[in-house]
Amino acid sequence: MIIIRPIRESDYQVLSDIARESGPGFTSLPENPDLLRRKIERTCDALAAEPCLDGSQGYLFVAEDTDSGEVVGTCGIETAVGLNEPWYHYRIGTAVHASRELNVYNAFRTLDLCNDYTGCAEVCTLYLKPDYRQGSNGRLLSKSRFMFMAEFPERFAERVIAEMRGYSDDQGRSPFWDGLGRHFFSMEYSEADYLTGSGNKVFIAELMPKHSIYLHLLPEAAQEVIGQVHRNTEPARRMLESEGFRFEGYIDIFDAGPTVATRLHDIRSVRDSRYVKARIGAEPPDGDGLFLVSNTKLADFRCTVAPLRPESSSVQIDQRLADALQVNGGEPLRIVPLKARQSS
Numbered sequence: 001m002i003i004i005r006p007i008r009e010s011d012y013q014v015l016s017d018i019a020r021e022s023g024p025g026f027t028s029l030p031e032n033p034d035l036l037r038r039k040i041e042r043t044c045d046a047l048a049a050e051p052c053l054d055g056s057q058g059y060l061f062v063a064e065d066t067d068s069g070e071v072v073g074t075c076g077i078e079t080a081v082g083l084n085e086p087w088y089h090y091r092i093g094t095a096v097h098a099s100r101e102l103n104v105y106n107a108f109r110t111l112d113l114c115n116d117y118t119g120c121a122e123v124c125t126l127y128l129k130p131d132y133r134q135g136s137n138g139r140l141l142s143k144s145r146f147m148f149m150a151e152f153p154e155r156f157a158e159r160v161i162a163e164m165r166g167y168s169d170d171q172g173r174s175p176f177w178d179g180l181g182r183h184f185f186s187m188e189y190s191e192a193d194y195l196t197g198s199g200n201k202v203f204i205a206e207l208m209p210k211h212s213i214y215l216h217l218l219p220e221a222a223q224e225v226i227g228q229v230h231r232n233t234e235p236a237r238r239m240l241e242s243e244g245f246r247f248e249g250y251i252d253i254f255d256a257g258p259t260v261a262t263r264l265h266d267i268r269s270v271r272d273s274r275y276v277k278a279r280i281g282a283e284p285p286d287g288d289g290l291f292l293v294s295n296t297k298l299a300d301f302r303c304t305v306a307p308l309r310p311e312s313s314s315v316q317i318d319q320r321l322a323d324a325l326q327v328n329g330g331e332p333l334r335i336v337p338l339k340a341r342q343s344s
């Protein structure tokens with residue numbers, strides 16, 4: 001069984017392995033020991049503290065295989081971004097240049113550097129080891145965050161964003177970076193990405209173009225990938241959309257990947273999840289379908305996926321599941337169907 005729980009100090013080595021394994025392009029986990037240690041500490045601090053929306057708090061979780069004890073993935077939530085340092089996007093806009101006299105009308109798409117998502121919560125840092133990319137593991141890892149947010153909404157800003165990895169080709173080249181960023185930064189994409197991930201973002205303010213960029217002046221290859229996700233990120237994008245996240249015309253400043261956004265209480269797993277009391281039974285009843293199921297604890301938060309047959313106010317689970325979720329009979333669980341109901 002795969003169970004999601006908050007990260008702890010003893011997970012440092014695995015997190016460091018994941019940072020190496022995930023490679024460049026995985027902005028939020030750079031191979032930087034101090035930084036990784038600080039991320040773990042930050043989670044422990046946040047779990048021990050009252051909610052605070054000044055941007056200082058953030059959470060990392062890990063996916064643990066309960067059979068082997070092995071950590072096989074990680075995911076994170078930022079409580080409010082951009083409050084200690086600017087948070088950057090390009091906003092896609094429109095500029096119309098028209099002359100009635102000359103009978104000329106041109107509408108151009110433009111990009112402007114902005115900080116419009118300042119103060120939003122962010123779901124981030126999702127990585128699952130390749131051997132575990134099967135079944136419902138990916139969905140569990142991602143959606144467990146919504147179960148945590150549903151339980152502790154006061155810990156997060158009401159608007160929630162997710163920045164999706166943008167298009168790059170099989171050699172890892174980003175046509176958007178080559179067509180735009182490279183001219184201003186005079187470095188490789190991987191280096192710029194590493195610098196941002198390491199928390200050194202001053203160079204962005206120093207080097208980014210300050211004026212509107214007219215899209216039609218960019219190379220075709222760069223224009224074409226605006227708002228496109230990396231091939232491996234397609235499933236993640238569909239999943240977030242099924243939870244209610246939408247593209248609002250904001251893209252990443254380096255690779256033009258889309259940012260999707262919604263309100264915390266509009267996220268399907270938050271809105272549709274409900275409490276039931278755990279009833280411990282010998283045999284797990286044959287479930288109607290797969291459910292996300294979590295306990296309601298903060299520092300001991302646990303979440304997994306299981307086939308359940310919930311009743312209106314209780315659900316029967318077996319001892320193994322109760323142990324994994326760290327609940328006793330009679331204690332509350334939060335449940336929601338794993339998948340959005342298909343609209344007919």
Ligand SMILES: NC(=[NH2+])NCCC[C@H](N)C(=O)O
Nearest residue numbers: 027086087088193196252254
């Ligand atoms: N792919 C990237 N590293 N983009 C850099 C910016 C990321 C993020 N929006 C920030 O302001 O920190």
